[in-house]
Amino acid sequence: xxxxxxxxxxxxxxxxxxxxxxxxxxxxxxxxxxxxxxxxxxxxxxxxxxxxxxxxxxxxxxxxxxxxxxxxxxxxxxxxxxxxxxxxxxxxxxxxxxxxxxxxxxxxxxxxxxxxxxxxxxxxxxxxxxxxxxxxxxxxxxxxxxxxxxxxxxxxxxxxxxxxxxxxxxxxxxxxxxxxxxxxxxxxxxxxxxxxxxxxxxxxxxxxxxxxxxxxxxxxxxxxxxxxxxxxxxxxxxxxxxxxxxxxxxxxxxxxxxxxxxxxxxxxxxxxxxxxxxxxxxxxxxxxxxxxxxxxxxxxxxxxxxxxxxxxxxxxxxxxxxxxxxxxxxx
Numbered sequence: 664x665x666x667x668x669x670x671x672x673x674x675x676x677x678x679x680x681x682x683x684x685x686x687x688x689x690x691x692x693x694x695x696x697x698x699x700x701x702x703x704x705x706x707x708x709x710x711x712x713x714x715x716x717x718x719x720x721x722x723x724x725x726x727x728x729x730x731x732x733x734x735x736x737x738x739x740x741x742x743x744x745x746x747x748x749x750x751x752x753x754x755x756x757x758x759x760x761x762x763x764x765x766x767x768x769x770x771x772x773x774x775x776x777x778x779x780x781x782x783x784x785x786x787x788x789x790x791x792x793x794x795x796x797x798x799x800x801x802x803x804x805x806x807x808x809x810x811x812x813x814x815x816x817x818x819x820x821x822x823x824x825x826x827x828x829x830x831x832x833x834x835x836x837x838x839x840x841x842x843x844x845x846x847x848x849x850x851x852x853x854x855x856x857x858x859x860x861x862x863x864x865x866x867x868x869x870x871x872x873x874x875x876x877x878x879x880x881x882x883x884x885x886x887x888x889x890x891x892x893x894x895x896x897x898x899x900x901x902x903x904x905x906x907x908x909x910x911x912x913x914x915x916x917x918x919x920x921x922x923x924x925x926x927x928x929x930x931x932x933x934x935x936x937x938x939x940x941x942x943x944x945x946x947x948x949x950x951x952x953x954x955x956x957x958x959x960x961x962x963x964x965x966x967x968x969x970x971x972x973x974x975x976x977x978x979x980x981x982x983x984x985x986x987x988x989x990x991x992x993x994x
Contacts, residue, residue, distance in 0.1 A: 689990065690728040692974035693983055697721070698733065702740030703757070708979035713757040715745060715774025720984050722781035726788055727991050734785055741778060742797075750823065751804035753778065769822040772809050773838040775801060780843040783850060802847050806855055814888045816866060817858035831885040833893050836870055836878045837906035839863040841914035842992075860914075866890065867907070867920055872898070872942035876923050879942050880904045892943060900927075901939035901948075902981065905956055908963050909985070913992035916966065924963050936960060954978060955985025962989045 937947035
């Protein structure tokens with residue numbers, strides 16, 4: 664009898680350790696592909712530039728993989744190189760081959776949000792008040808420079824400059840990072856974060872365009888409350904908006920707002936799902952989902968079978984990042 668129990672215990676531990684090995688292996692693969700020795704994350708699909716999105720993603724991955732050394736390296740480069748001393752936010756893009764690597768002094772609120780969120784998680788995980796104070800300073804700056812009330816909604820602009828056009832504002836719904844906003848609300852007890860969550864969800868309900876009934880990557884909110892695909896970008900549910908259902912799921916695994924994505928993707932066999940769709944015309948992409956896009960689809964349609972991420976040698980930065988974020992959203 665004891666031998667049978669011993670065999671069972673060994674099998675259970677083997678399963679546990681193999682699960683962790685997969686997770687750790689994915690993070691190791693990600694670092695080996697995209698993390699430079701100085702802490703810069705390289706976007707291999709975009710001429711090896713870096714941006715706050717990638718820095719923030721990787722900081723969160725490091726925290727949830729309990730890798731403080733990598734976290735400090737990534738945060739150190741981000742703070743030293745990208746922090747804007749004038750407003751406490753971060754320059755959104757760094758191009759290493761330019762004589763002046765930072766030409767656009769604007770921020771991107773998805774990157775800022777992930778950086779602040781990762782610092783909050785790091786402070787809690789490793790009991791470090793410095794991380795928590797840095798996170799608080801960034802969230803305070805976000806509220807001061809990027810959050811406005813418009814058309815009766817509390818909204819977070821995608822950047823401090825260029826998105827408020829008076830009669831309308833341009834929004835990026837993939838910057839509605841609900842689980843981060845929830846953690847900021849829990850820490851600060853400020854109503855602004857709860858208002859962003861509630862109004863962001865209301866706005867997503869209005870951003871269901873055309874036959875697909877999906878949000879476009881960029882959306883204009885007019886002063887009368889209308890929402891339309893922003894004219895400055897293609898009217899597509901594409902590589903930005905793919906993160907909308909990811910963050911909705913991360914916030915609430917059972918959110919009714921996931922239904923529109925289930926309905927759209929449920930029309931297609933897994934290997935015949937278009938990579939994007941024009942929400943105005945209904946025209947699909949001429950190529951199919953793969954890599955990280957498929958990982959998000961699988962998360963929404965079959966969350967119970969979501970596998971640990973596998974980062975391939977051919978995978979570009981964004982596809983690998985989506986896979987890693989899908990894995991984090993289930994933890």
